[in-house]
Structure formats: structure tokens, C-alpha cells
Amino acid sequence: MRTCSHTLSRATALPYRLGNHSRNFSSSTRHLSSPSPDPKTVAEAFLSKFSQGQTFIRKQLLDANQLRLFSLTLNRPYLWPGSSVRSYKNLEEQEPLQGTPLPPAYHLCYFTPAQLPGILGQDGTDPSFNPDAPFTRRMWAGGSFHWPGADPGKSRQSSQQALLRVGDTVTEVTRVLSCEPKVIGKTGEPMLVVGVEKEFRNSKDELCVLDRRNWVFREALDPSKPVALVPKPNEKSEEELEQSTKGKLWREYNRSEATLFRFSALTFNAHRIHYDKPWATEVEGHRNAVVHGPLNLIAMLDLWRDEVSVHRGVGEGSAQEDEVIYYPQKIEYRATSPVYAGEGYRVVTDETARELEAADVRVVSNDGTVCMKGTITDWPHTT
Template identity: 60%
Template sequence: MKIRVISRQLRAVARAPRTSVRSFSSTTSQQASFDPQVIVESFLSKFAKGQTFARKQLLDGNQLRLFSLTLDRPHIWTGSSSGPLEQEEPAKGTPLPAGYHLAYFTPAQLPGILGLDGTDASFNPDHPFTRRMWAGGSVHWPGADPSGSTKHYLKVGDVATEITRVLSCEAKTIRKTGETMLVVGVEKHFLDEKDNLCVVDKRNWVFRKALDPSRPAKIPPKAAELPRSEIEEQNQGMVVREFKRDVVQLFRMSALTFNAHRIHYDLPWATNVEGHRNVVVHGPLNQISMLDLWRDEMVRAGKSTDSDGIVFPKELSYRATSPVYAGEAYRILMPKDSLDKSETEIQAVSNDGTTCMKGTMHNWQ
């Protein structure tokens, strides 16, 4: 499938200088009304239906190399014949594994455009709904369709294109607390340098009311870990990968994705302002860990389509349900008998029993 960038507007935005980012930021410090519906309508009016924003970037091998090493993976692909990444960069033409496109097309704003919490404010609603969280979404790999005569992957050395458009903005109220928040849906298409569609990435961002840094937050107590016997019982019939992220890995993840959200590295902000127990593990890091576990199992089961172990799902839909914190143990679980099914349920579960992320892997059939 090919998608060609043909509109004049799209080409103009793609060629626009970096300072033009301000033209599609909807952050306004002087918003007069705090009526959520008024803010929703104001936000949507700034992103006309079908309006798109495009930018191009070289998918360089060193960025992919550092990203894979940060994920504690010494090879890009399990069956790769090349040397370990500590010794050499991935070769030109190496496909990016599922989810690794997040190492590219990172935020590119001057410091003054970032939100108070360090987040990219390009698609923020107006004040006071500026406290952003990545709530979930879906990622689809149409270029990996095994029934197609030609595969289309994002590859090292490509000058790829990212096309972004706003899909929706809705006001929602949390039933338990009565808090109102805005949910913004964004869709990103990633094309290779021949304009073949490789990845469709839909993201749902939740925007809550901004916090006052001068008012210390209350930190909820940590729940006790389940007895090991109960954890082992939960693991029965599952493929299990255990994690306990440290602040070094979280710092490297933030650096490589150019994500300045302070909850991931600024402990005083995360605890005193946002009310977290510790710095927070990135939601996309758990998303990629789900994808890595799935592909490792597909390769182990002999289901990869290439001798290098190259394999992609059809789609991953996912939803973040609870924070994961540095230094706390959690697991990613996937049923052992699910690889031959059309759907594979996969989840991240804390060792205190809390489900932190739910996902569904849609397999090619």
C-alpha cells in the first residue's frame, strides 16, 4: 500500500522551519473559561478536520543501536548474523523492530514551548488541562502483511516521513472522584522513503488539570507484594518476563526519546508535585517490552518469516491502567498457547497484584 504526500499544505508544513511548531501548539495561558466543553471546542477548532503535519528524518543506525542497548538487547534481531551492538552499528537496511520507531521523530521544541512538567505541548488543550499522560492506543504494521508480495518496513538509512493528525478530543469524568479530564486522540503514519506505509500509530493522551507545585501532594502507600507462591500461581501457563527498572534505564529511555516529562527522572517533582511513590516507568517502555516478548516467543516457536528472526504482529492495542515505579518488581505475562490464535492477550502486572497495562496482540492469520 502506498500513501503519497500530495497536498500543498502537507508539503508546506514538512518544509516549515522549526519555529513554526508554535503555529500548531494550542497551549494558552490566558484561557478565560475553564468550561471543559468550551476548551474541547477551542482545541478542535485549531486542528481542522483532516489537517496534517509532516516531518522527515533519517533513521540513523546509532540511534537504533543505543535504543536496543537501553532495552538490554545486544542484537536488533534474535537471529542476526552481525556482531553485538556494543561493537558495531546495525547495517543500513536493517528493519526497525515493532515499536522501535519510538526512538525517532522525537519532540523538537525550544525549552519555552514545553509544559511546566516538561512535556511536549504541541497538541495540548488550553489551561488548565495541561497535565499530560499517555493512556494507551494501538499500533498497526500494514507493511508486514505476510500475504503481500513485498514487505514494507522502516529501515536504517531511510529518510522516513511521519504524518500526524488529531482525531478527537473529548471531556470525560472519572466516576469515583468526579474529576474531569480531556482525552485527545492522535494518529501518526510512518512512511519509508518511497512513501510506502509501514506503521500506523494511534495514541490516546489524557490531559488532567495542572497541579500547583507549591502544594505538596499526598503519596499513597505501597501495597505489599504478594507471597511468592501466589505469584507463581499467576504465572502458571504463562510466558513470563520479570522486570525491576532502575533510574539509569529510565534516564536513558527519556534521553533517547527526548522525553522531558519530569515524572520519569525528577524525583522531587514525581513525589512532591505529582504524588507518585518514585519516578515512573515510561508507558511506551512497557509497550515495547510486550512487543519484544511476543517476537522472542514467535522466533522461539519457529514462526518468524526470515532467517534473521524478523517478525511483526498485525496490531497491538494497549491501555495503561496503573503506574509502574522504578525499583518495584513487575512481570509481563502472555499465555503460552496463544501464538497460533488470532489474538494474544498480554499484560504487565505488578508483584503486588496490580495490573499496570493491558494489551491485545492481533496476529496475522
Template identity: 50%
Template sequence: MSLYTTARSSLRTTSMLSQGCAAFRHFSVQHARQSTADALAPSIAASFLSKFQSLGPQTRSQVLDANQLQLLSLTLNRPSLHPNSPSLSNTSGAVSAGTALPPAYHLAYFTPAFLENELGADGTDASYNPEAPFTRRMWAGGEVHWPRGADGKPNPLRVGQEVQETTRVLSAEPKIVRKTGEEMIVVGVEKEFRNEHGVAVLDRRNWVFRKALIMPVPSSSTPNAPSPVAVEPASSSTSSAGQTHTRTLRQTCVTLFRFSALTLNPHKIHYSSSWAKDVEGHKDIVVHGPLNLISILDLWRDTRQSKTTDPELLLPESISYRATSPLYAEEEYRIVLDESQGDGVSRVQIFTPDQKVAMKAEIK
């Protein structure tokens, strides 16, 4: 069996995804039951899956440009891609052709391409939405593989390459929240990224689709003006104790805006405070799931830069992850990477300020 086949098989059977797609809420879910008289999710999920199976894989190509990689690194408040590499701040031509993308930086490419009137009410790309009312999307988790070649080395995506992205819908499962009886649909999507050397990245994502919200009626009273808030730049600090590494981060509304703009992600929970609070019920704008994934992998590679002579080949074999609670702008949170078990697996947890687990991951 080839490494590519093994990776794809693992993607289809990953255990972390099957443990539950909470996606920003501690929901306990079970398969939707047909016996519920007004259950919509099973039939809509089946119709959605049938539609995309008949359509088949969707493919598009793109040349990976240097500007996008430079802007992503600056948005992440990283002045350079690797230690001892040129500064990217306020320079032109700092990223040369052939520069390898660090793990998960492919998320800045192949951005959605839609007119605003083609987006969902919450601003999300609706191209993979099930039918109404299941149109409210959240990123629940996923798994990414970087296949190895016959020489045991990865095949990194590089600036200047023409890359082909192929998207496949793998699954659509109806679920019910036990505590509330709320229906939802969990959609599994695989994105394959291929360059001239073959498959470079296999990225499987699980999205949770919940029923659309009823828009609140605007209040006739004039709201009180918000109190001025002192805004400081985003911050990051890292400490290590034995085989445990901790990075404390604070993402600002500026960082979230820049990440949304760079990835053309118009989901309103990431930049509209009124939407996030009044419509979605969050206490502030929400840190992006993909941004958390990148932050996890940045900590992983930063803690092993000294172990390699070629930082551009510093790619894990895989990462599996799932979101369990939201993180908010301007709050400090911790990423804890634990390698103490000595089995070659890096276990990661992101903790909210009140010590809830916001995301779990395993890196191999």
C-alpha cells in the same frame, strides 16, 4: 477495501480505547455534561479539535539512522537486535543500512524538537496540548498497525530510509471522573509512518489531559538526607509454561534516564523524584508507557523467533493496549503473554508487584 483503509477504520473504532483511558489511575469516567455550570472541558475540547482540523495533517521527514537503533537496543538491555545477530555493545558499525526496526522501535525516532522554554511545566511537549488548565498529559493507550502488502508481508521501516511522519488529531473528548468530579480531555492522535514502499506503521495514541497542578510551596525546613540505596543493574528473566510466557523485569532509574534522553522525552515524572513524589503524588519515578509497549512486543517476538526464517519480518498485524496503573523504577513487575485460547490473539497483562494490572494489550 484496502488493508490500509481497514487498518485506519479499525484505529478509529478500536474497542480497547473506548473502554476507558485510565492512564496510571483506576478512574471511572463518563462524558462531561454541559449542565455543570463551571465545566470547562467541553468548550476547550471543541476549540482544540476545531483548531487542529483547520490546520490539517502535520508532516515531517527523517532519515532513520543506525546509531539511534543501536542505542535503543542497549538502553533496553538487549545486547543484539535478534538472536545470532552481532553484539551492539561497545562497537561501531554494528547496525548496517537496511536493518529492519523491530516492532515499536519507531518510537525512538521523530523525537520532539523544542526549546526548554517551549515545554510545559511538567516538561512535556506542549504542541498538542489543549488550552489551560488542561495541560497535564499522560499516555493512556493506543493501537498500532503494521499493514500488509499484496504479498501478505509487512513493510518494515529500515535503517537508512527516508521516512515521512504525518500526524493527525482525530478526536478530543471531554470526560469527568465519577468519583471526584474532576474534568479531563482525552485526545486521540494518529501518526502515519511512510517509506518509499508505502505506509509502514499506523500508530494511534490516546493522551489524557488533566488540569494543571498547583505547585507546592517549598518547605523552609531542611529535609532529612535520603538513606543510601544499593542500586543494581536492570534485570530480565523469562519463563514459559505451555502457551503462557512470563517475563519479570526491573527497570532502574538509569534505564529510565537513558530512555528519556534517547527519545528526548523531558516529562519530569520519569526522572525527577521530587516532581514525581511531591507534585504528581507518585511514590517514585514512573516507567514510560512507550517503554512498556516496547517491552510487551519484545516478549512477543522473543517467544516466536524459532518460528521464522527471517526475524526482520517478525512484525504483528496490530497491537491494542491501555494503561491502568503506574509502574515504578527499581520494582520488579511481570509481563504475562497468554496464547492458550488458540484464536491467533496474544493476550498480555503487566502486573505490578502487588498484582494490580498496569497495562493490558492484545496482539494479532
């Protein structure tokens, strides 16, 4: 069971506690008088709502079953590298035990949106931090995660580190950082980039995760007006793909629509581009359902901790002899192109990443398009 510190009313679009008052920041019932509002004016109006440095607070129990279903949806029956040698930890058979640390970025299956259906945007998105219309078409653009409590230099035992753990009641503190008007280079289309920061603190009030997210807001589309589909480039040949991964650590994915649906359900993300194919293709011009940006982000982190943290982490962050509980210091990432259901792509980093304190990781489609870029920073090497 998950708990939350606020009381949700029918009129509430932003399900957070702000002092002793509830405030509604939904854009679904507000319209600017001008048909072509100035992006800078909209950005300034948005920031004025948060000019006092407000924080929005929620508390939630990190229940075992949610983490179990999330990891299985990611096709990972074991949470941590090395744990497969103990079959009773297979998540198909048993929930993770109390106190189990959440792998990097798996906190995204908690603190999900909580609105009544009528509050959601036309495209299904959570409008809690939307600017005014027409900038309501939201996409996850990038950001960074930091794990300050996972420093192996401070403790050799994961049980003594400040980590998010199954069974703990965690506090999420959210604040708005920025809202900047920008222009899409290829089309000249205006957009707003909203920066939000989330702190996740354990029951001891220790900072476990610092999560900074950038959302792009573009002008809403008219569902009655058809749009052209994004063309599909030719995929590289098997020989070319094999050549492109020489000297690399890599993993290949081809996400099914069922996987996208399950990921949407577990993150309570109603954004229609991820599961409503007619909306994705006919309204937004995608050629299929779109793979979630956070799903690719987690794939980058999973590759790193499987291939790199095992090499670096044995004996440093292990809670048990057969498990490697090891986190990076941080990741900075940026989405650059959509990934589509039913299309192969690879998560790639150099073999030298095992030795580097900062490793570049890429999500690359099988046609060669770079879809996400990230840099994962390890903790300083110790001898």
C-alpha cells in the same frame, strides 16, 4: 544525523510543516478567563483548530546509532530473535547494518519533540497538541499500532515488505482525530482524551506503521501545594508469584532510574515524572519516578516476538537463516496504572498465545496490580 522538513522559529511550539504556514498551538501563553472552564468548551476550542483536517509533516533519516542506543537501553544487544548466533551483530560492538528493519514500536526513538526549552510545559512535556489551560497535565493513555506493510502472506522475504529500515528517510504524517471530555471514575476529576494518528511512510511512500495514540490531559497541579504519596501495596510472596505465572509466557523487569533517564533522553521526552524524583513525589504524588508507558508497550511486543513469532515465524519472515524478522498485524493497548522505578513487575501472556491470532498481554506489578492491557493480533495463519 537526523533531518526535519521544517524551520523552527523562537515562537514555534508545534514543530511541523502545515502547508506554507507556521502555527503556534502552545497553551503555555494562553489562559482562559474563567477559573473553572467547562471541559466540553475546552475540547471544542481545541478541535476547532484542526477542523480543516490539517496534517503535520516531518521527514527524518533513521540513523543506525540512535537505534543501537535505544536497543541497548532496553537491555537487548540483538535486535531480532536468533541473531545472537552471529556475534558481529552484537550492538555493543557494531551499529545495525543499513537496511535493517526496526523491531515493532522501535520507531518511537525517532521523530522526537523539537522545542526550545522555554516552550515546554511546567512538567516538562511537549505542548504541541495540548488543549487550553488548565488541561495541560499530559499522560500517555493507550492506543494502537498497525504494521500493514509486514503482511507475510504478501511476501516471504522481509526485504520485499514495506518496513521502516535503518538508513531510509521516512515521512511522518500527523493528524488530530478527537478530543473528548471524560471523568475519572474514582475521583470525579475532569479530563480530556486527545486522539492523534501518525503515519510513517518509507522513501517509496509505502505505509509502514499506522500509530494511533491517546493522551489524557488532566488539570495542572500547583507545585507549591504538597500532595499525598501513592501508597505501595504489599508485594505477593515468591510462591504466589510463581503460581500466578503457571501456564504463562512471562518476563520480569525492575527498571532502574538510570534506564528511565536513558529512555527519556533517547526519546527526547522531558516529562519530569520519569527522571525528576522530587517533582514526581512532591508535586504529582507518585512514590518514585514513573516508568514510561511506551517502555512497557515495547516490553509487551518484545515478549510476543521472542516467544511467539519465533514459533510462528520461522521460514515466514526470515531475512537470514538465523534471524526471525516477523511482526504482528497490530496491537491495541491501554495503560491502567503507573509502574515505578525500583519495583518488580512482569509482562505476561498465556502459553496458548503461540497458536492464537489474538493474544492478550498484561503488565502486572508484583503486588498484583494490572498496569497495562494489550491485545496483539497476529497475521491469519497460513498452511
